[in-house]
Amino acid sequence: MPVYSMTGYASGQHSLAQAAPGNDLRAGQARVGLEIRSVNSRFLDLTFKLSEDLRQHEPALRELLQSRLKRGKVELRAGVETTAGDTVREPSARVLQRLSAVQDMVRSWLPDARALSVADALRLGAAEDTQVLDFGEPLLALARKTVDDLVAAREREGARLAEMLLGHLRQLRELAKQAAPLVPQLVEQQRARFLERWNEAMGLAEGTATPEAAQDRALTEATAFAIRIDVAEELTRLAAHLDEIERLVKKGGEAGKRLDFLIQELHREANTLGSKSAALELTRISVDMKVLVEQMREQVQNIE
Template sequence: MTGYASVQHSPLPTDGEAPASTGPTARLGLEIRSVNSRFLDLSFRLPEELRQLEPGLRELITRQIKRGKVEVRASQDAGDGAALQAPNHQALQKIASLQEKIQDWLPGARALSVADVLRMTAGSSSQAAPDEAAWMQLAAQAVDALREARAREGARLTEMLQGHITQLRSLADLAVPLVPQLVEQQRQRFLERWKDAMALADGSHLPEAAQDRALTEATAFAIRIDVAEELTRLRSHLDELSRLLTQGGDIGKRLDFLIQELHREANTLGSKSAVLEMTRISVDMKVLIEQMREQVQNIE
């Protein structure tokens, strides 16, 4: 299902007070969006300094989201004051040592300027290890918000699917009286054919044998077009679908299976069709079932 969530955490004061001395000192931002997909496809767009968070974020998300193409984006802004921080002594010593070695080999090389040193040390000062606990807390908030958004869409999908179930029940009810009518019509046709055969008979064939042949053909036709079992199974699948949608929870895979079974029964109705009305019912059923299939594949 589709959904979107965006959460931020900023410890920077908004009322002129000094920032707290504990906890994360950077502005953290996390964005999660998902679109429809039959399986879970999780991707991350993280800056290099946050790559180490990916396993924890992946574990947190996969525990609560089972389907969808999910994209996670994270950002960390140290704020304007980060650029003014003095480089650490170890970094300066290393730069000075490297400069001496290079100038020994290349006496004509110019010395590093203050700006050069600041650029070289800016990366190391901003690459501080992220506060994993703060990030996990932020991710939990984002996942909860995403699940709420997906739940709202799920409620809309459930309403639509229940409407399709009602329509399928109505089509099944229309199909029920067609079979006895067709069997009776065909029986009358066979009897008429038998009477015509008797009228043309020259006495060389026994009437009983001709009548038995007609009744056998009528019985075979009735068996061939009987869809009572298919309609019974179709109603059973619809009942289970409705029950699962009302129950909620992790039902996506079971809904997939039931949709496949519904399609199987609708196909059988069409293959056994002996009248245009039954064919129309089968086609209408398959259209509704296909619409349901597209939506069911998005439901967890």
């Protein structure tokens, strides 16, 4: 199953012939335009910006998006553009008679009302003569195709993100491989250094304690300190997190939330590695790890 990004864009248009008196389909066309944009979000957040002609179809569009998308901030825009075939469309005699009758009735009640102008008659007559189109089915067909295009775009972006994540995983494994042999060396160095300083301090104390007791205490303190700087456990947990992230990326599907949690765990282990560091080389490795983990966090936040 592929990995899907929450970032994507798709658009489409559909034209409908618009009928006029005498079924003259050349009189004009209505064109439905639709576009969908999506960015990352913790949940599925839908926003619709529809023209007045299409507002009634929002529930069907919402149901379509909810059936195809799981996460993301999604904005759907749709509108209707009407293009007339002729600059001036002549109203039919029937429409003109009706407009005249309506005008007479209005002026009988409102004597001061102004008479209809030629422009008013042309505008109202064209609106009366034009067939009212049903945009429901064409709009939904266009929406289904556009959503298919959006999902395909999110899949392409998801494949790119997955490839980048796997590349970062390989770099993190290499850094962990560099850190692993440093751990026992650092522990032994710290034990030897601690014991040497302790012996020097005991020599200055001029035998206030027995040599055996002093050495035992030195070894105990050195061991406790070595345990505090030992990062073997952190490296083991880090390797386990890397394995799980790789498994989720290769499995695909709705992995974004789990990946986000694992990235937080990776960051915690890298931080602990740095705080326990007793050598410059281990500090450098920790910093490089945190840089990679932060890059992964940005990428994972776009995965559905």
